Amino acid sequence: MKKLLIILCLLTSSAAMAQKTEGIVTYERKTYWTKLIARLTFLSQEQKDRAAQTWKNDDEYKEKMKLAFNANESLYAYPTDEPTDGGYSWRNSDLFLYRNFEKDKKTDIIEMLGKTYIVEDSLHTPSWKIGNQIKDIAGYICMKAETEDPIKKQKITAWFAQDIPVPAGPERYNGLPGLILELNINDGDVIIEATNVTFKSLTPDDLKLPKTKGKKINDAAYDALIKQHVAESISAHRNPYWAIRY
Amino acid sequence: MKKLFLLAVLCLFTVVLQAQSPTGASRFTLQGRAVDTAAAPLPSSTVMLLSPKDSSLVNFTRADDKGAFAFKNIKAGSYVLKISFVGLIPYNQVVKSDGEAVVNLGDLKLKPITKELFEVVVKTAKAPLTIKGDTIEYNASSFKVPAGSTVEDLLRKLPGVQVDQDGNIRAQGQEVKKVTVDGKNFFGNDPKQATKNLQAEAITKVQVFNDKTEQAKLTGIDDGKKEKTVNLELKEEFKKGGFGKVTAAGGPASNNVSARAEAKGSYNKFNAKHQFSLVGLGNNTNQQGLSRDDYQDFRGSNAYNSNQNADFGFSGGNYFYFSDSGDEGLGIPVSGRQGVGFSNNAAGGVNYNYDTKPKKWSGSYYYNQTRIELDAERRRDNTLPQNEYKTEENSNQVNFNGNHRVSARYEQEMDSLNSLVFINNSRYGIGDGYLSRLQNLIRSNGATTINATENRSTQRQFATSNSLIYRHKMRSKKGRSFAASATYEVNTNDATLNLNSTNTYSGPITTADRLADIHQDQRNNIIRSEYKASLQFVEPFAKRFTWETFYNFSLRNDEVDRDVFNRSDNAARVDSLSLYYKNNYIYNRLGSSVRYSHKGLNLSVGLAGQRFSLDGQFAPDQTSSRFNQINRVFTTFIPNVGLNYDLKKNRYLYGGYNVSVQIPTSRDLQPVINNSNPLFINVGNPNLLPQLGHNLNIGFNYFNPGSFMNAYIGINGTKYVNQIVYSQETDPQTLVTTITPENLSGGQNMGSYIGFGFPLKKTKATLDLNGGINLGTNPAKINRILNDTKSQNYNVGARLSLTPAEWLTFYGNANYNVTNTQFSINANRDQTFSNTNWGGELTLRLPHSLYINTTMNYRISINEQLNFDQRIPLWNASLYHILGKAKRAEIRLTAIDMLNRNVAVSLNRGVNYTQSETIQTLARYFTIGFTYNMRGVQAKMRREGFY
Incomplete structure (x- = not known):
């Protein structure tokens, strides 16, 4: 009898565990353009201040993102059935970021610079530094971790949930002991914050990449492409981030 | 007890293991158990192994149901072990392996956060x-x-x-x-x-x-x-600050140009909530307003506002508009261009913005004044059904205009569902003018009328526009919304004109060719008020469909009181020119549209019904016993189709069909006889109907951000119904022309444009090419005979941007534009005029913060029929030095129009004429200037794109 109880207990707890490692996160991705403009080296202080003062009330650009995850895989993309809220529908550039943690593999479909690229490589988890801060995001207590994007020279702050043991996350970030519920790029230039986490069993479609033609490259080639574009744009006095993701 | 025993055995075992490998293992196992202060296990707590150097994550695991965890096969060395569990203070401990194969930390207690x-x-x-x-x-x-x-x-x-x-x-x-x-x-x-x-x-x-x-x-x-x-x-105080800028420059008198000076200053102070700014300028170098950058600095967060449109309707379409020309707008004038003639300008203002999320308000006061002197020479070739004649005109005018502008804006987000916006823009303007004009009407037989006019005028104008917009998002359904707005506008103009016109003649002139001299005092008092209201309801009735319904109401009330007195005739009132006019123009529109929006495709289809009714009366005087009545009703349906398609790879397709409705301006509608130029008399038409334009457009854009290449193409066409055109009646004897607006159908315009830009060498050299064709047919009656003016315009252009190095930039452009015009009333009077423009700008950075900028512009305007051939080169240069380490000051030597050739030349075409105009304009002058900018001066090496 006692044993039965224990087994039952174990079963229910493992069931609970299974639930906590599979589901869908909805993120709100906010871009603060004037902060981004303030980082452009070719602008004068006067131009940066002018942009900051003029656009201070219309600075925030919001979009929704979706992450489907289970213990071994994740897919980060734009939600397909985005309601238009009385407004217009703008096309989002293709973006599908697939991760397989078990096989240490990723496949990213990224439309940028006028082409569709398919990045296939191993995960290349960044070196995370774990901090001492905790905060609540969408009802989950998260810990702070920091890293750096060596190509775009960005400071990355991630907040991962202590009790969702999945190494997935938004954008191209992953590899923490818990699911990343907030990503803060360069002290708030871009903030991707979870608004809702739903635990449910995924259908195979939730993690399926669309069939897309594109140029296949690896991480090294992707990094080289980004690096070249940023350098060229800065030297042509253009904002590189109109054409690539910040 | 059993457990304890097990643990003891385990510990012993560990010791034994250690003893077995005394040389020290290069790898070890770390284990322990996470418990709370009451020793209860913390299942599934997060256990991390960090590098003690920079807390970077080396490995992580989860504790099991009993709180136990183990890291196996980890490299020998020191680590920080970190355990976290919701509600407890994260546990940190430095762990060192001194060659043991297994390090067991035992129970690790996590303390609760209060x-x-x-x-x-x-x-x-x-x-x-x-x-x-x-x-x-x-x-x-x-x-x-x-x-x-x-x-x-x-x-x-x-x-x-x-x-x-x-x-x-x-x-x-x-x-x-x-x-x-x-x-x-x-x-x-x-x-x-x-x-x-x-x-x-x-x-x-x-x-x-x-x-x-x-x-x-x-x-x-x-x-x-x-x-x-x-x-x-x-x-950090980064959100708080102040900055200011002051520039002053002056130059001596030289070759008939008096001394030149210009000064401009601005100061801004701001923090997260408040923005306060001052601006002031004065010059006699034809800089008439604030530049766009100055305007943005002055208005701050209020420079551009969305949510301003109180006239709801087909999204984005200007469905009806009043284009009352002649009045200065209510907004602060912004100009980037150098003015013509000779002008003295002064302006100054103060602006304050308060911005928080729920409440925003802004207020500004701005005054500007301009005194402008224009010496113009106009030559005109006129075509009449029977014959043709030439007009030569030389005029000198001096105008003064001063405007006080006040604006206020208040926006409140009452909660997440309700918002309110109030917008006020007002202007009070005073002006006076002096005009002296000599006009020669030269008939083909040589008989010439020489008219000399001298006009003095004054005016006082007041205009205000007030709008209140309320928006409500319905809680019941996402995307369902309601909006209502109300607008009140008033325009008053109190003007006087002192008119003197005398005529002399030469050549074979007959009595019938002669004109009366005029010596009149005129007074015009005009009031226009308008009340508007709009409602809008948006309903997303399916996932990808939005249904929008709107209603607009407008009542425009015009009142004109015009008194004309003959000065030569004991100030007797001239009834034929005096007028009292009053009307109500009511406009109602109800419309609806459905939009499909999905994945970058937006397609909308809509229909609206409009009804205009004009109810007016006029007589020579307010006290007249008999008034002429005007009663007109006009009803029309306007369809609307809009397409925006955001395609893959930065390609964008757009197009649409809509009907624009233009209500006649008050000036065109009022039966006023304006004889301020006695040879060209303008008369209003109280029977005018609104003009309808069927517009069709389609276009395509492409940009490749990888290769920096772009291309665009587009075509648009308009077919008019009841087009408001200006018909002319020229007296064949006196050659006095009377111009009256009337409705004529049949006019149409077609325009097309194409462009292509690509880097010759990425980031160093870019070439942009563009071209366009515009065709038009515009009807108007000339002496009651229908004349179709057909025109064909072709233009091509090229722009070259060279930015080979940070210290050298060059921008060059070439444009060619040619227009052919035919008048159906006279096949022999075809006209061709062309403009060719060559431009270049070179900027050089020399050592010691020294810069050179020079521009050259060469413009060729040709019309063979008018024997007109003007070639004007304009060459400017400046040399400047940025001072000091902080780079906050600049000293600059400027030479404008070094070849001393500047005149303002334009060629244009009217209903039945082509005209060349030459205005004497400020030419060569030199200045030395000084700038101090608290934020630092940066040399402008490149033309700015968007960023």
């Missing part, structure tokens, strides 16, 4: 709570205190902190002995000094921790006693 802190700070305030050992850090901005609060008020809000009536602070039950600011003591040791005097707004973080006593710090001997300490971290 429930209060956890619930209030982390869960409710959603504030990040930083825990560094004993230190707990609060994020000050998460705790709202009223403006002007002190730090004491802020501390009262923090969970776990108490402040008593005397200002004594207790944190986690203990008395706070010390308050530091950025780690430093503040006004000695009394903690209340800091908390009572510092503003809460200046604080970003509050840290509470146990510090060594002052005694221990002084002696260096840790007595083990700890004091509760509060540290206040000050905000």
Whole structure:
């Protein structure tokens, strides 16, 4: 009898565990353009201040993102059935970021610079530094971790949930002991914050990449492409981030 | 007991294992168990292994159901072990392996975070709570205190902190002995000094921790006693600031041009909520207004506002508009162009913006004045059904205009569903003018009328526009919304004109060819008021469909009181020219459209019904017994189709069909006989109907951000119904032309454009090419005979941007534009005129912060029929030096129009004429100038794109 109880207990707890490692996160991705403009080296202080003062009330650009995850895989993309809220529908550039943690593999479909690229490589988890801060995001207590994007020279702050043991996350970030519920790029230039986490069993479609033609490259080639574009744009006095993701 | 035994055996086993490998393993296993203070296991807690150097994550795992965890096969060395569990303070411990194969840390106890802190700070305030050992850090901005609060008020809000009536602070039950600011003591040791005097707004973080006593710090001997300490971290002041800029330049008189001077200054002060700015300028160098950058600096967050449109309708379409020309607008004039003629300008203003999320308001005052002197020469070739004649005109005019502008805007977000916007823009303007004009009407037989006019005029104008817009998002359904607006506008113009016109003649002139001399005093009093209201309802009736319905109402009321007196005839009233006119113009529109929006495709289809009714009366005088009545009703249906398609790879397709409705302007509608130029008399037409234009357009854009290549193409066409055209009646004897607006159908325009830009060498050289064709047919009656003016315009252009190095840039452009015009009433009068433009700009950075900028523009205007051939080269240059290490000042030598050739030339085409116009304009002058900019002067090496 006692044993039965224990087994039952174990079963229910493992069931609970299974639930906590599979589901869908909805993120709100906010871009603060004037902060981004303030980082452009070719602008004068006067131009940066002018942009900051003029656009201070219309600075925030919001979009929704979706992450489907289970213990071994994740897919980060734009939600397909985005309601238009009385407004217009703008096309989002293709973006599908697939991760397989078990096989240490990723496949990213990224439309940028006028082409569709398919990045296939191993995960290349960044070196995370774990901090001492905790905060609540969408009802989950998260810990702070920091890293750096060596190509775009960005400071990355991630907040991962202590009790969702999945190494997935938004954008191209992953590899923490818990699911990343907030990503803060360069002290708030871009903030991707979870608004809702739903635990449910995924259908195979939730993690399926669309069939897309594109140029296949690896991480090294992707990094080289980004690096070249940023350098060229800065030297042509253009904002590189109109054409690539910040 | 059993467990204990097992553990003991395990420990022994470990020791044995260690003994077996005395040389030390290069890899080891780390294990332990996470428990709370009551020794209960913490299942599934997160266990991380960090590098002690920079806390970077080396490995992580999850504890099992019993809280036990193990890292196997890890490299020997030292690590920080970190365990976290919701609601508990993360556990940190340094772990070293000294060659053991297994390091067992046993039970590791995680302490609870005070429930209060956890619930209030982390869960409710959603504030990040930083825990560094004993230190707990609060994020000050998460705790709202009223403006002007002190730090004491802020501390009262923090969970776990108490402040008593005397200002004594207790944190986690203990008395706070010390308050530091950025780690430093503040006004000695009394903690209340800091908390009572510092503003809460200046604080970003509050840290509470146990510090060594002052005694221990002084002696260096840790007595083990700890004091509760509060540290206040000050905000970076980046959001607060002020900046200013002043420029002054002057130059001596030279070759018939008097001394030139210009000055401009601005100052801005701002923080997160407030923006305050001042601007002022004065010059006699034809700079008539603020530049776009100056305007943006002046208005700040109020420079461009969305949510301004009170006239709801087909999204984005200007469905009807009044284009009352002649009046200056209500908005602050912004001009980037150099004016023509000779002008003295002065302007100044003050602006204040207050911006918070729920409430925003803004107010501004701006005054500008311009005194402009224009010496113009116009030559005109006129075509009549029977014959043709030439007009030669030389005029001199001096106009003064001063305008006071006030604007106010208030926006309130009452809650997440309701918002309100109030917008006011007002202007009060005074002006006077002097015009002296000599006109020769030269008939083909040589008979010439020489008319000399001298006009003096004054005017006072007042205009105000007030709109209130309310928007409501319905809670019942996402995307369902309602909006209502009301607008009240008034325009008044009180004008006088003193008119003197005398005529002389030469050649074979007959009595019938002669004109009467005019000596009149005229007074015009015009009031136009307008009341508008709009409603809109948006319903998303399916996932990808939006249904929009709107209603617009407008009542325009015009009143004109015009008195004309003959000065030569004992100031007798001239009834034929005097007028009292009054009307009500009512407009109603009800419309609906459906839009399909999905994945970048937006397609909308709509229909609206409009009804205009005009109800007016006029007579020579207010007291007249008989008034002429006007009653007109006009009903029309207007369809609307719009397409926006955002395609893959930065391609964008757009197009649409809509019907624009243009209501006649008050000036065109009022039956006023305007004889201020006695040879060209304008008469209004009270029977005018609104003009309808069927517009069709389609276009395509492409941009490749990888290769920096772009291309665009587009075509648009308009077919008019009841087009408002200006028909002319020229008296064949006197050659006096009377111009009257009337409705004619049949006019149409077609335009097309194409462009292509690509880098010749990426980031160094770019070439842009463009071209266009515009075709038009515009009808108008010339002496009651229908004349179709057909025109074909072709243009091509090229632009070259060279930016080979940071110290050298060159921009060159070439444009060619040719227009052929045919008049159906006279096949022999075809006209061709062309403009060719060559331009170049070179900027060089020399050593020692020295810069050279030079521009050259060469413009060729040709019309063979008018024997017109003007070739004007304009060459400007400036040499400047940026001073000092801080680069805040600049000294500049400027030479404008070094070849001394500047005149303003234009060629244009009217209903039945082509005209060339030459206006004497400020030519060569030199200045030396000085600029001081608090934010630093940056040399403008490149033309700006968007960023």
